[in-house]
Amino acid sequence: MSRNQSVVHIHADEMEGRSRRYVKRARDLTGLFINEAAFERWLAEDPERVIYYVDEFRRSEDEGDLIFGISTLTPGHVGREFHMTRGHIHAQNDRTEIYECISGHGLLLMEDLAGETLITELRPGDVAYVPPAHIHRSVNVGTENFRTLFCYPADAGQDYEIIAKSQGMRKLVIEGDDGLWATLENDAYVPRV
Ligand code: ZN
Numbered sequence: 001m002s003r004n005q006s007v008v009h010i011h012a013d014e015m016e017g018r019s020r021r022y023v024k025r026a027r028d029l030t031g032l033f034i035n036e037a038a039f040e041r042w043l044a045e046d047p048e049r050v051i052y053y054v055d056e057f058r059r060s061e062d063e064g065d066l067i068f069g070i071s072t073l074t075p076g077h078v079g080r081e082f083h084m085t086r087g088h089i090h091a092q093n094d095r096t097e098i099y100e101c102i103s104g105h106g107l108l109l110m111e112d113l114a115g116e117t118l119i120t121e122l123r124p125g126d127v128a129y130v131p132p133a134h135i136h137r138s139v140n141v142g143t144e145n146f147r148t149l150f151c152y153p154a155d156a157g158q159d160y161e162i163i164a165k166s167q168g169m170r171k172l173v174i175e176g177d178d179g180l181w182a183t184l185e186n187d188a189y190v191p192r193v
Contacts, residue, residue: 008057008068010102010149015055015070023053024086031164032086034172034186038079050074052085052138058154065154071099072147073106073140080174082181084109087137087169091157097130100149105142107181109173110134115191117171119183122148135162139173141181166190 008017027047033039056069076083087109090097099108101122108128110118112135120128121141130136130152140146163169167188176182 010070015057017057018055018069019058021053021055024051025049026051029086032084033078033081034168034188035079035081042076042078051076051083061154061157063153063155066151067154067156068149068151070102070147070149071138072145073104073138074145075104075140075143077175080184082139082141082173082175084139084173085137086160087135087163088158088160089133089135089162090152091159092153092155093133093159095153095156096132097136097150097152097156099128099130099138101126102147102149104140104144104146106146106148107139107141107173108136109139109169109171110136111169111171113192115170115189115193117169117183119171122146135169137163137169139181141173162192166192 026043026049052073054069054071058067059065074083101124103124106122108120113133122128167190168186170186170189171183172186173181174184
């Protein structure tokens with residue numbers, strides 16, 4: 001699209017006028033879920049299937065500009081863990097973000113550098129705010145696609161390694177015995193400080 005185009009149309013499952021789409025398939029998510037045996041079984045079902053995709057409008061990465069888009073995360077489990085995005089912290093970690101739920105039922109799982117967890121549950125119309133210096137990921141705890149409209153400063157950047165370095169986020173989001181979501185301490189977690 002041209003840099004001068006400033007209108008983006010968001011439909012039920014399409015973001016017309018997007019700058020790009022990136023797609024994460026089952027085979028891209030090695031190491032994300034805690035139960036390796038369950039992951040291998042889940043992967044074997046169809047390594048190529050799309051687990052989530054992100055459509056975005058990115059005019060520039062200049063200070064003062066904004067990047068926004070739609071994230072679509074499919075429902076499902078790997079072991080007891082719900083489908084989730086890889087998650088990241090902003091490379092410039094004072095940069096914040098908002099996520100508005102468009103459809104489905106999910107969580108924004110956030111964690112500060114000291115390992116404090118913050119969870120915002122989202123249903124259509126709800127907005128989550130990611131404070132400065134918080135790792136964040138989406139988790140689909142529902143039975144349909146969990147879609148969010150996100151917006152953040154264009155110069156934020158993403159650091160995905162911070163999660164790998166501590167062997168995941170401190171809390172796992174799992175299906176509870178009542179069929180609802182629950183959190184569980186991640187035993188593999190390595191504190192950062
Ligand atoms: Zn972000």
